[in-house]
């Protein structure tokens with residue numbers, strides 16, 4: 223009876239597998255991507271393979287997916303959700319114009335997302351909430367609306383350290399400088415080739431750990447000409463590597479201009495988050511160090527008591543017994559170790 227039941231279940235499973243196999247994509251027809259290991263990560267290299275849609279037959283345990291230079295028009299959550307180990311996703315130079323809001327919602331491991339050279343009009347707000355995302359490339363999406371995208375995405379919770387939004391605004395569609403709010407990890411921001419009609423100190427004050435600002439071929443206007451001096455001074459004071467903005471107004475006219483209090487608050491917020499992260503990092507390092515130290519100490523002690531003692535029993539004691547037989551009176555009386563082992567030798571014979 224039980225055997226029959228098991229057989230029935232097995233048959234049903236087989237049937238299910240077979241039918242889903244038939245209804246699924248024929249993987250023998252899909253272009254093959256090269257699977258390899260780079261930096262100990264499993265990677266699928268589908269560079270320039272003429273994919274018109276997202277590949278369906280890749281191994282699901284890949285960590286790197288290179289899809290640069292294809293003709294993919296859209297990516298859905300179904301396409302991506304099976305790759306739960308994916309850390310690096312390169313979709314540069316495709317024809318993607320729309321992405322659903324939830325397309326990256328299960329990509330908890332994703333660290334690098336390259337969407338540059340596409341036709342995106344916006345970025346799903348969820349991208350800015352990805353828990354591991356460090357690098358985001360959006361360069362050369364000519365019609366992308368970064369301002370609206372950020373409006374819906376703030377506060378940004380992804381630990382982004384590098385953002386590239388170069389060549390995303392044209393001459394005709396200049397925008398104000400994008401406002402990110404506090405981003406305590408951001409180290410590098412690339413805004414090359416963009417046109418901005420308004421830049422204020424507040425645009426940088428949330429970027430309290432900024433190290434590099436790339437502004438090649440950028441045109442920028444300031445609402446208040448004195449903001450130019452304030453921004454330059456703030457970036458200099460914070461040791462950001464950048465090319466100072468050209469200021470129209472005379473500096474002497476701007477000497478009594480300062481950063482508004484509410485903007486200062488954003489700076490303080492960013493610094494507070496950063497200090498807290500560094501404190502946690504230090505504590506973590508300290509505790510790991512202590513644990514390692516105690517483990518090593520414990521190992522040393524055990525090693526000492528097992529190996530060295532056994533060694534001593536076998537060699538020192540035999541030697542000493544031989545010696546004692548030869549020259550009984552020559553035993554150094556002061557040596558506690560020898561006298562101890564000497565005592566233990568007769569016991570061994572007893573056992």
Ligand SMILES: *[C@@H]1O[C@H](CO)[C@@H](O)[C@H](O)[C@H]1NC(C)=O
Pocket residue numbers: 361386388389412413414415436
């Ligand atoms: C910044 O963007 C420009 C234009 O896309 C690019 O040529 C340059 O390499 C980028 N710089 C960095 C450091 O990423």
Ligand SMILES: *[C@@H]1O[C@H](CO)[C@@H](O)[C@H](O)[C@H]1NC(C)=O
Pocket residue numbers: 414415438439
């Ligand atoms: C800036 O513009 C010039 C001239 O159009 C171009 O040759 C250069 O590559 C651009 N630089 C960047 C970083 O985009």
Ligand SMILES: *[C@@H]1O[C@H](CO)[C@@H](O)[C@H](O)[C@H]1NC(C)=O
Pocket residue numbers: 478479
């Ligand atoms: C800056 O100083 C000038 C005079 O030097 C004064 O007229 C102006 O009101 C001051 N502005 C602020 C914001 O304090």
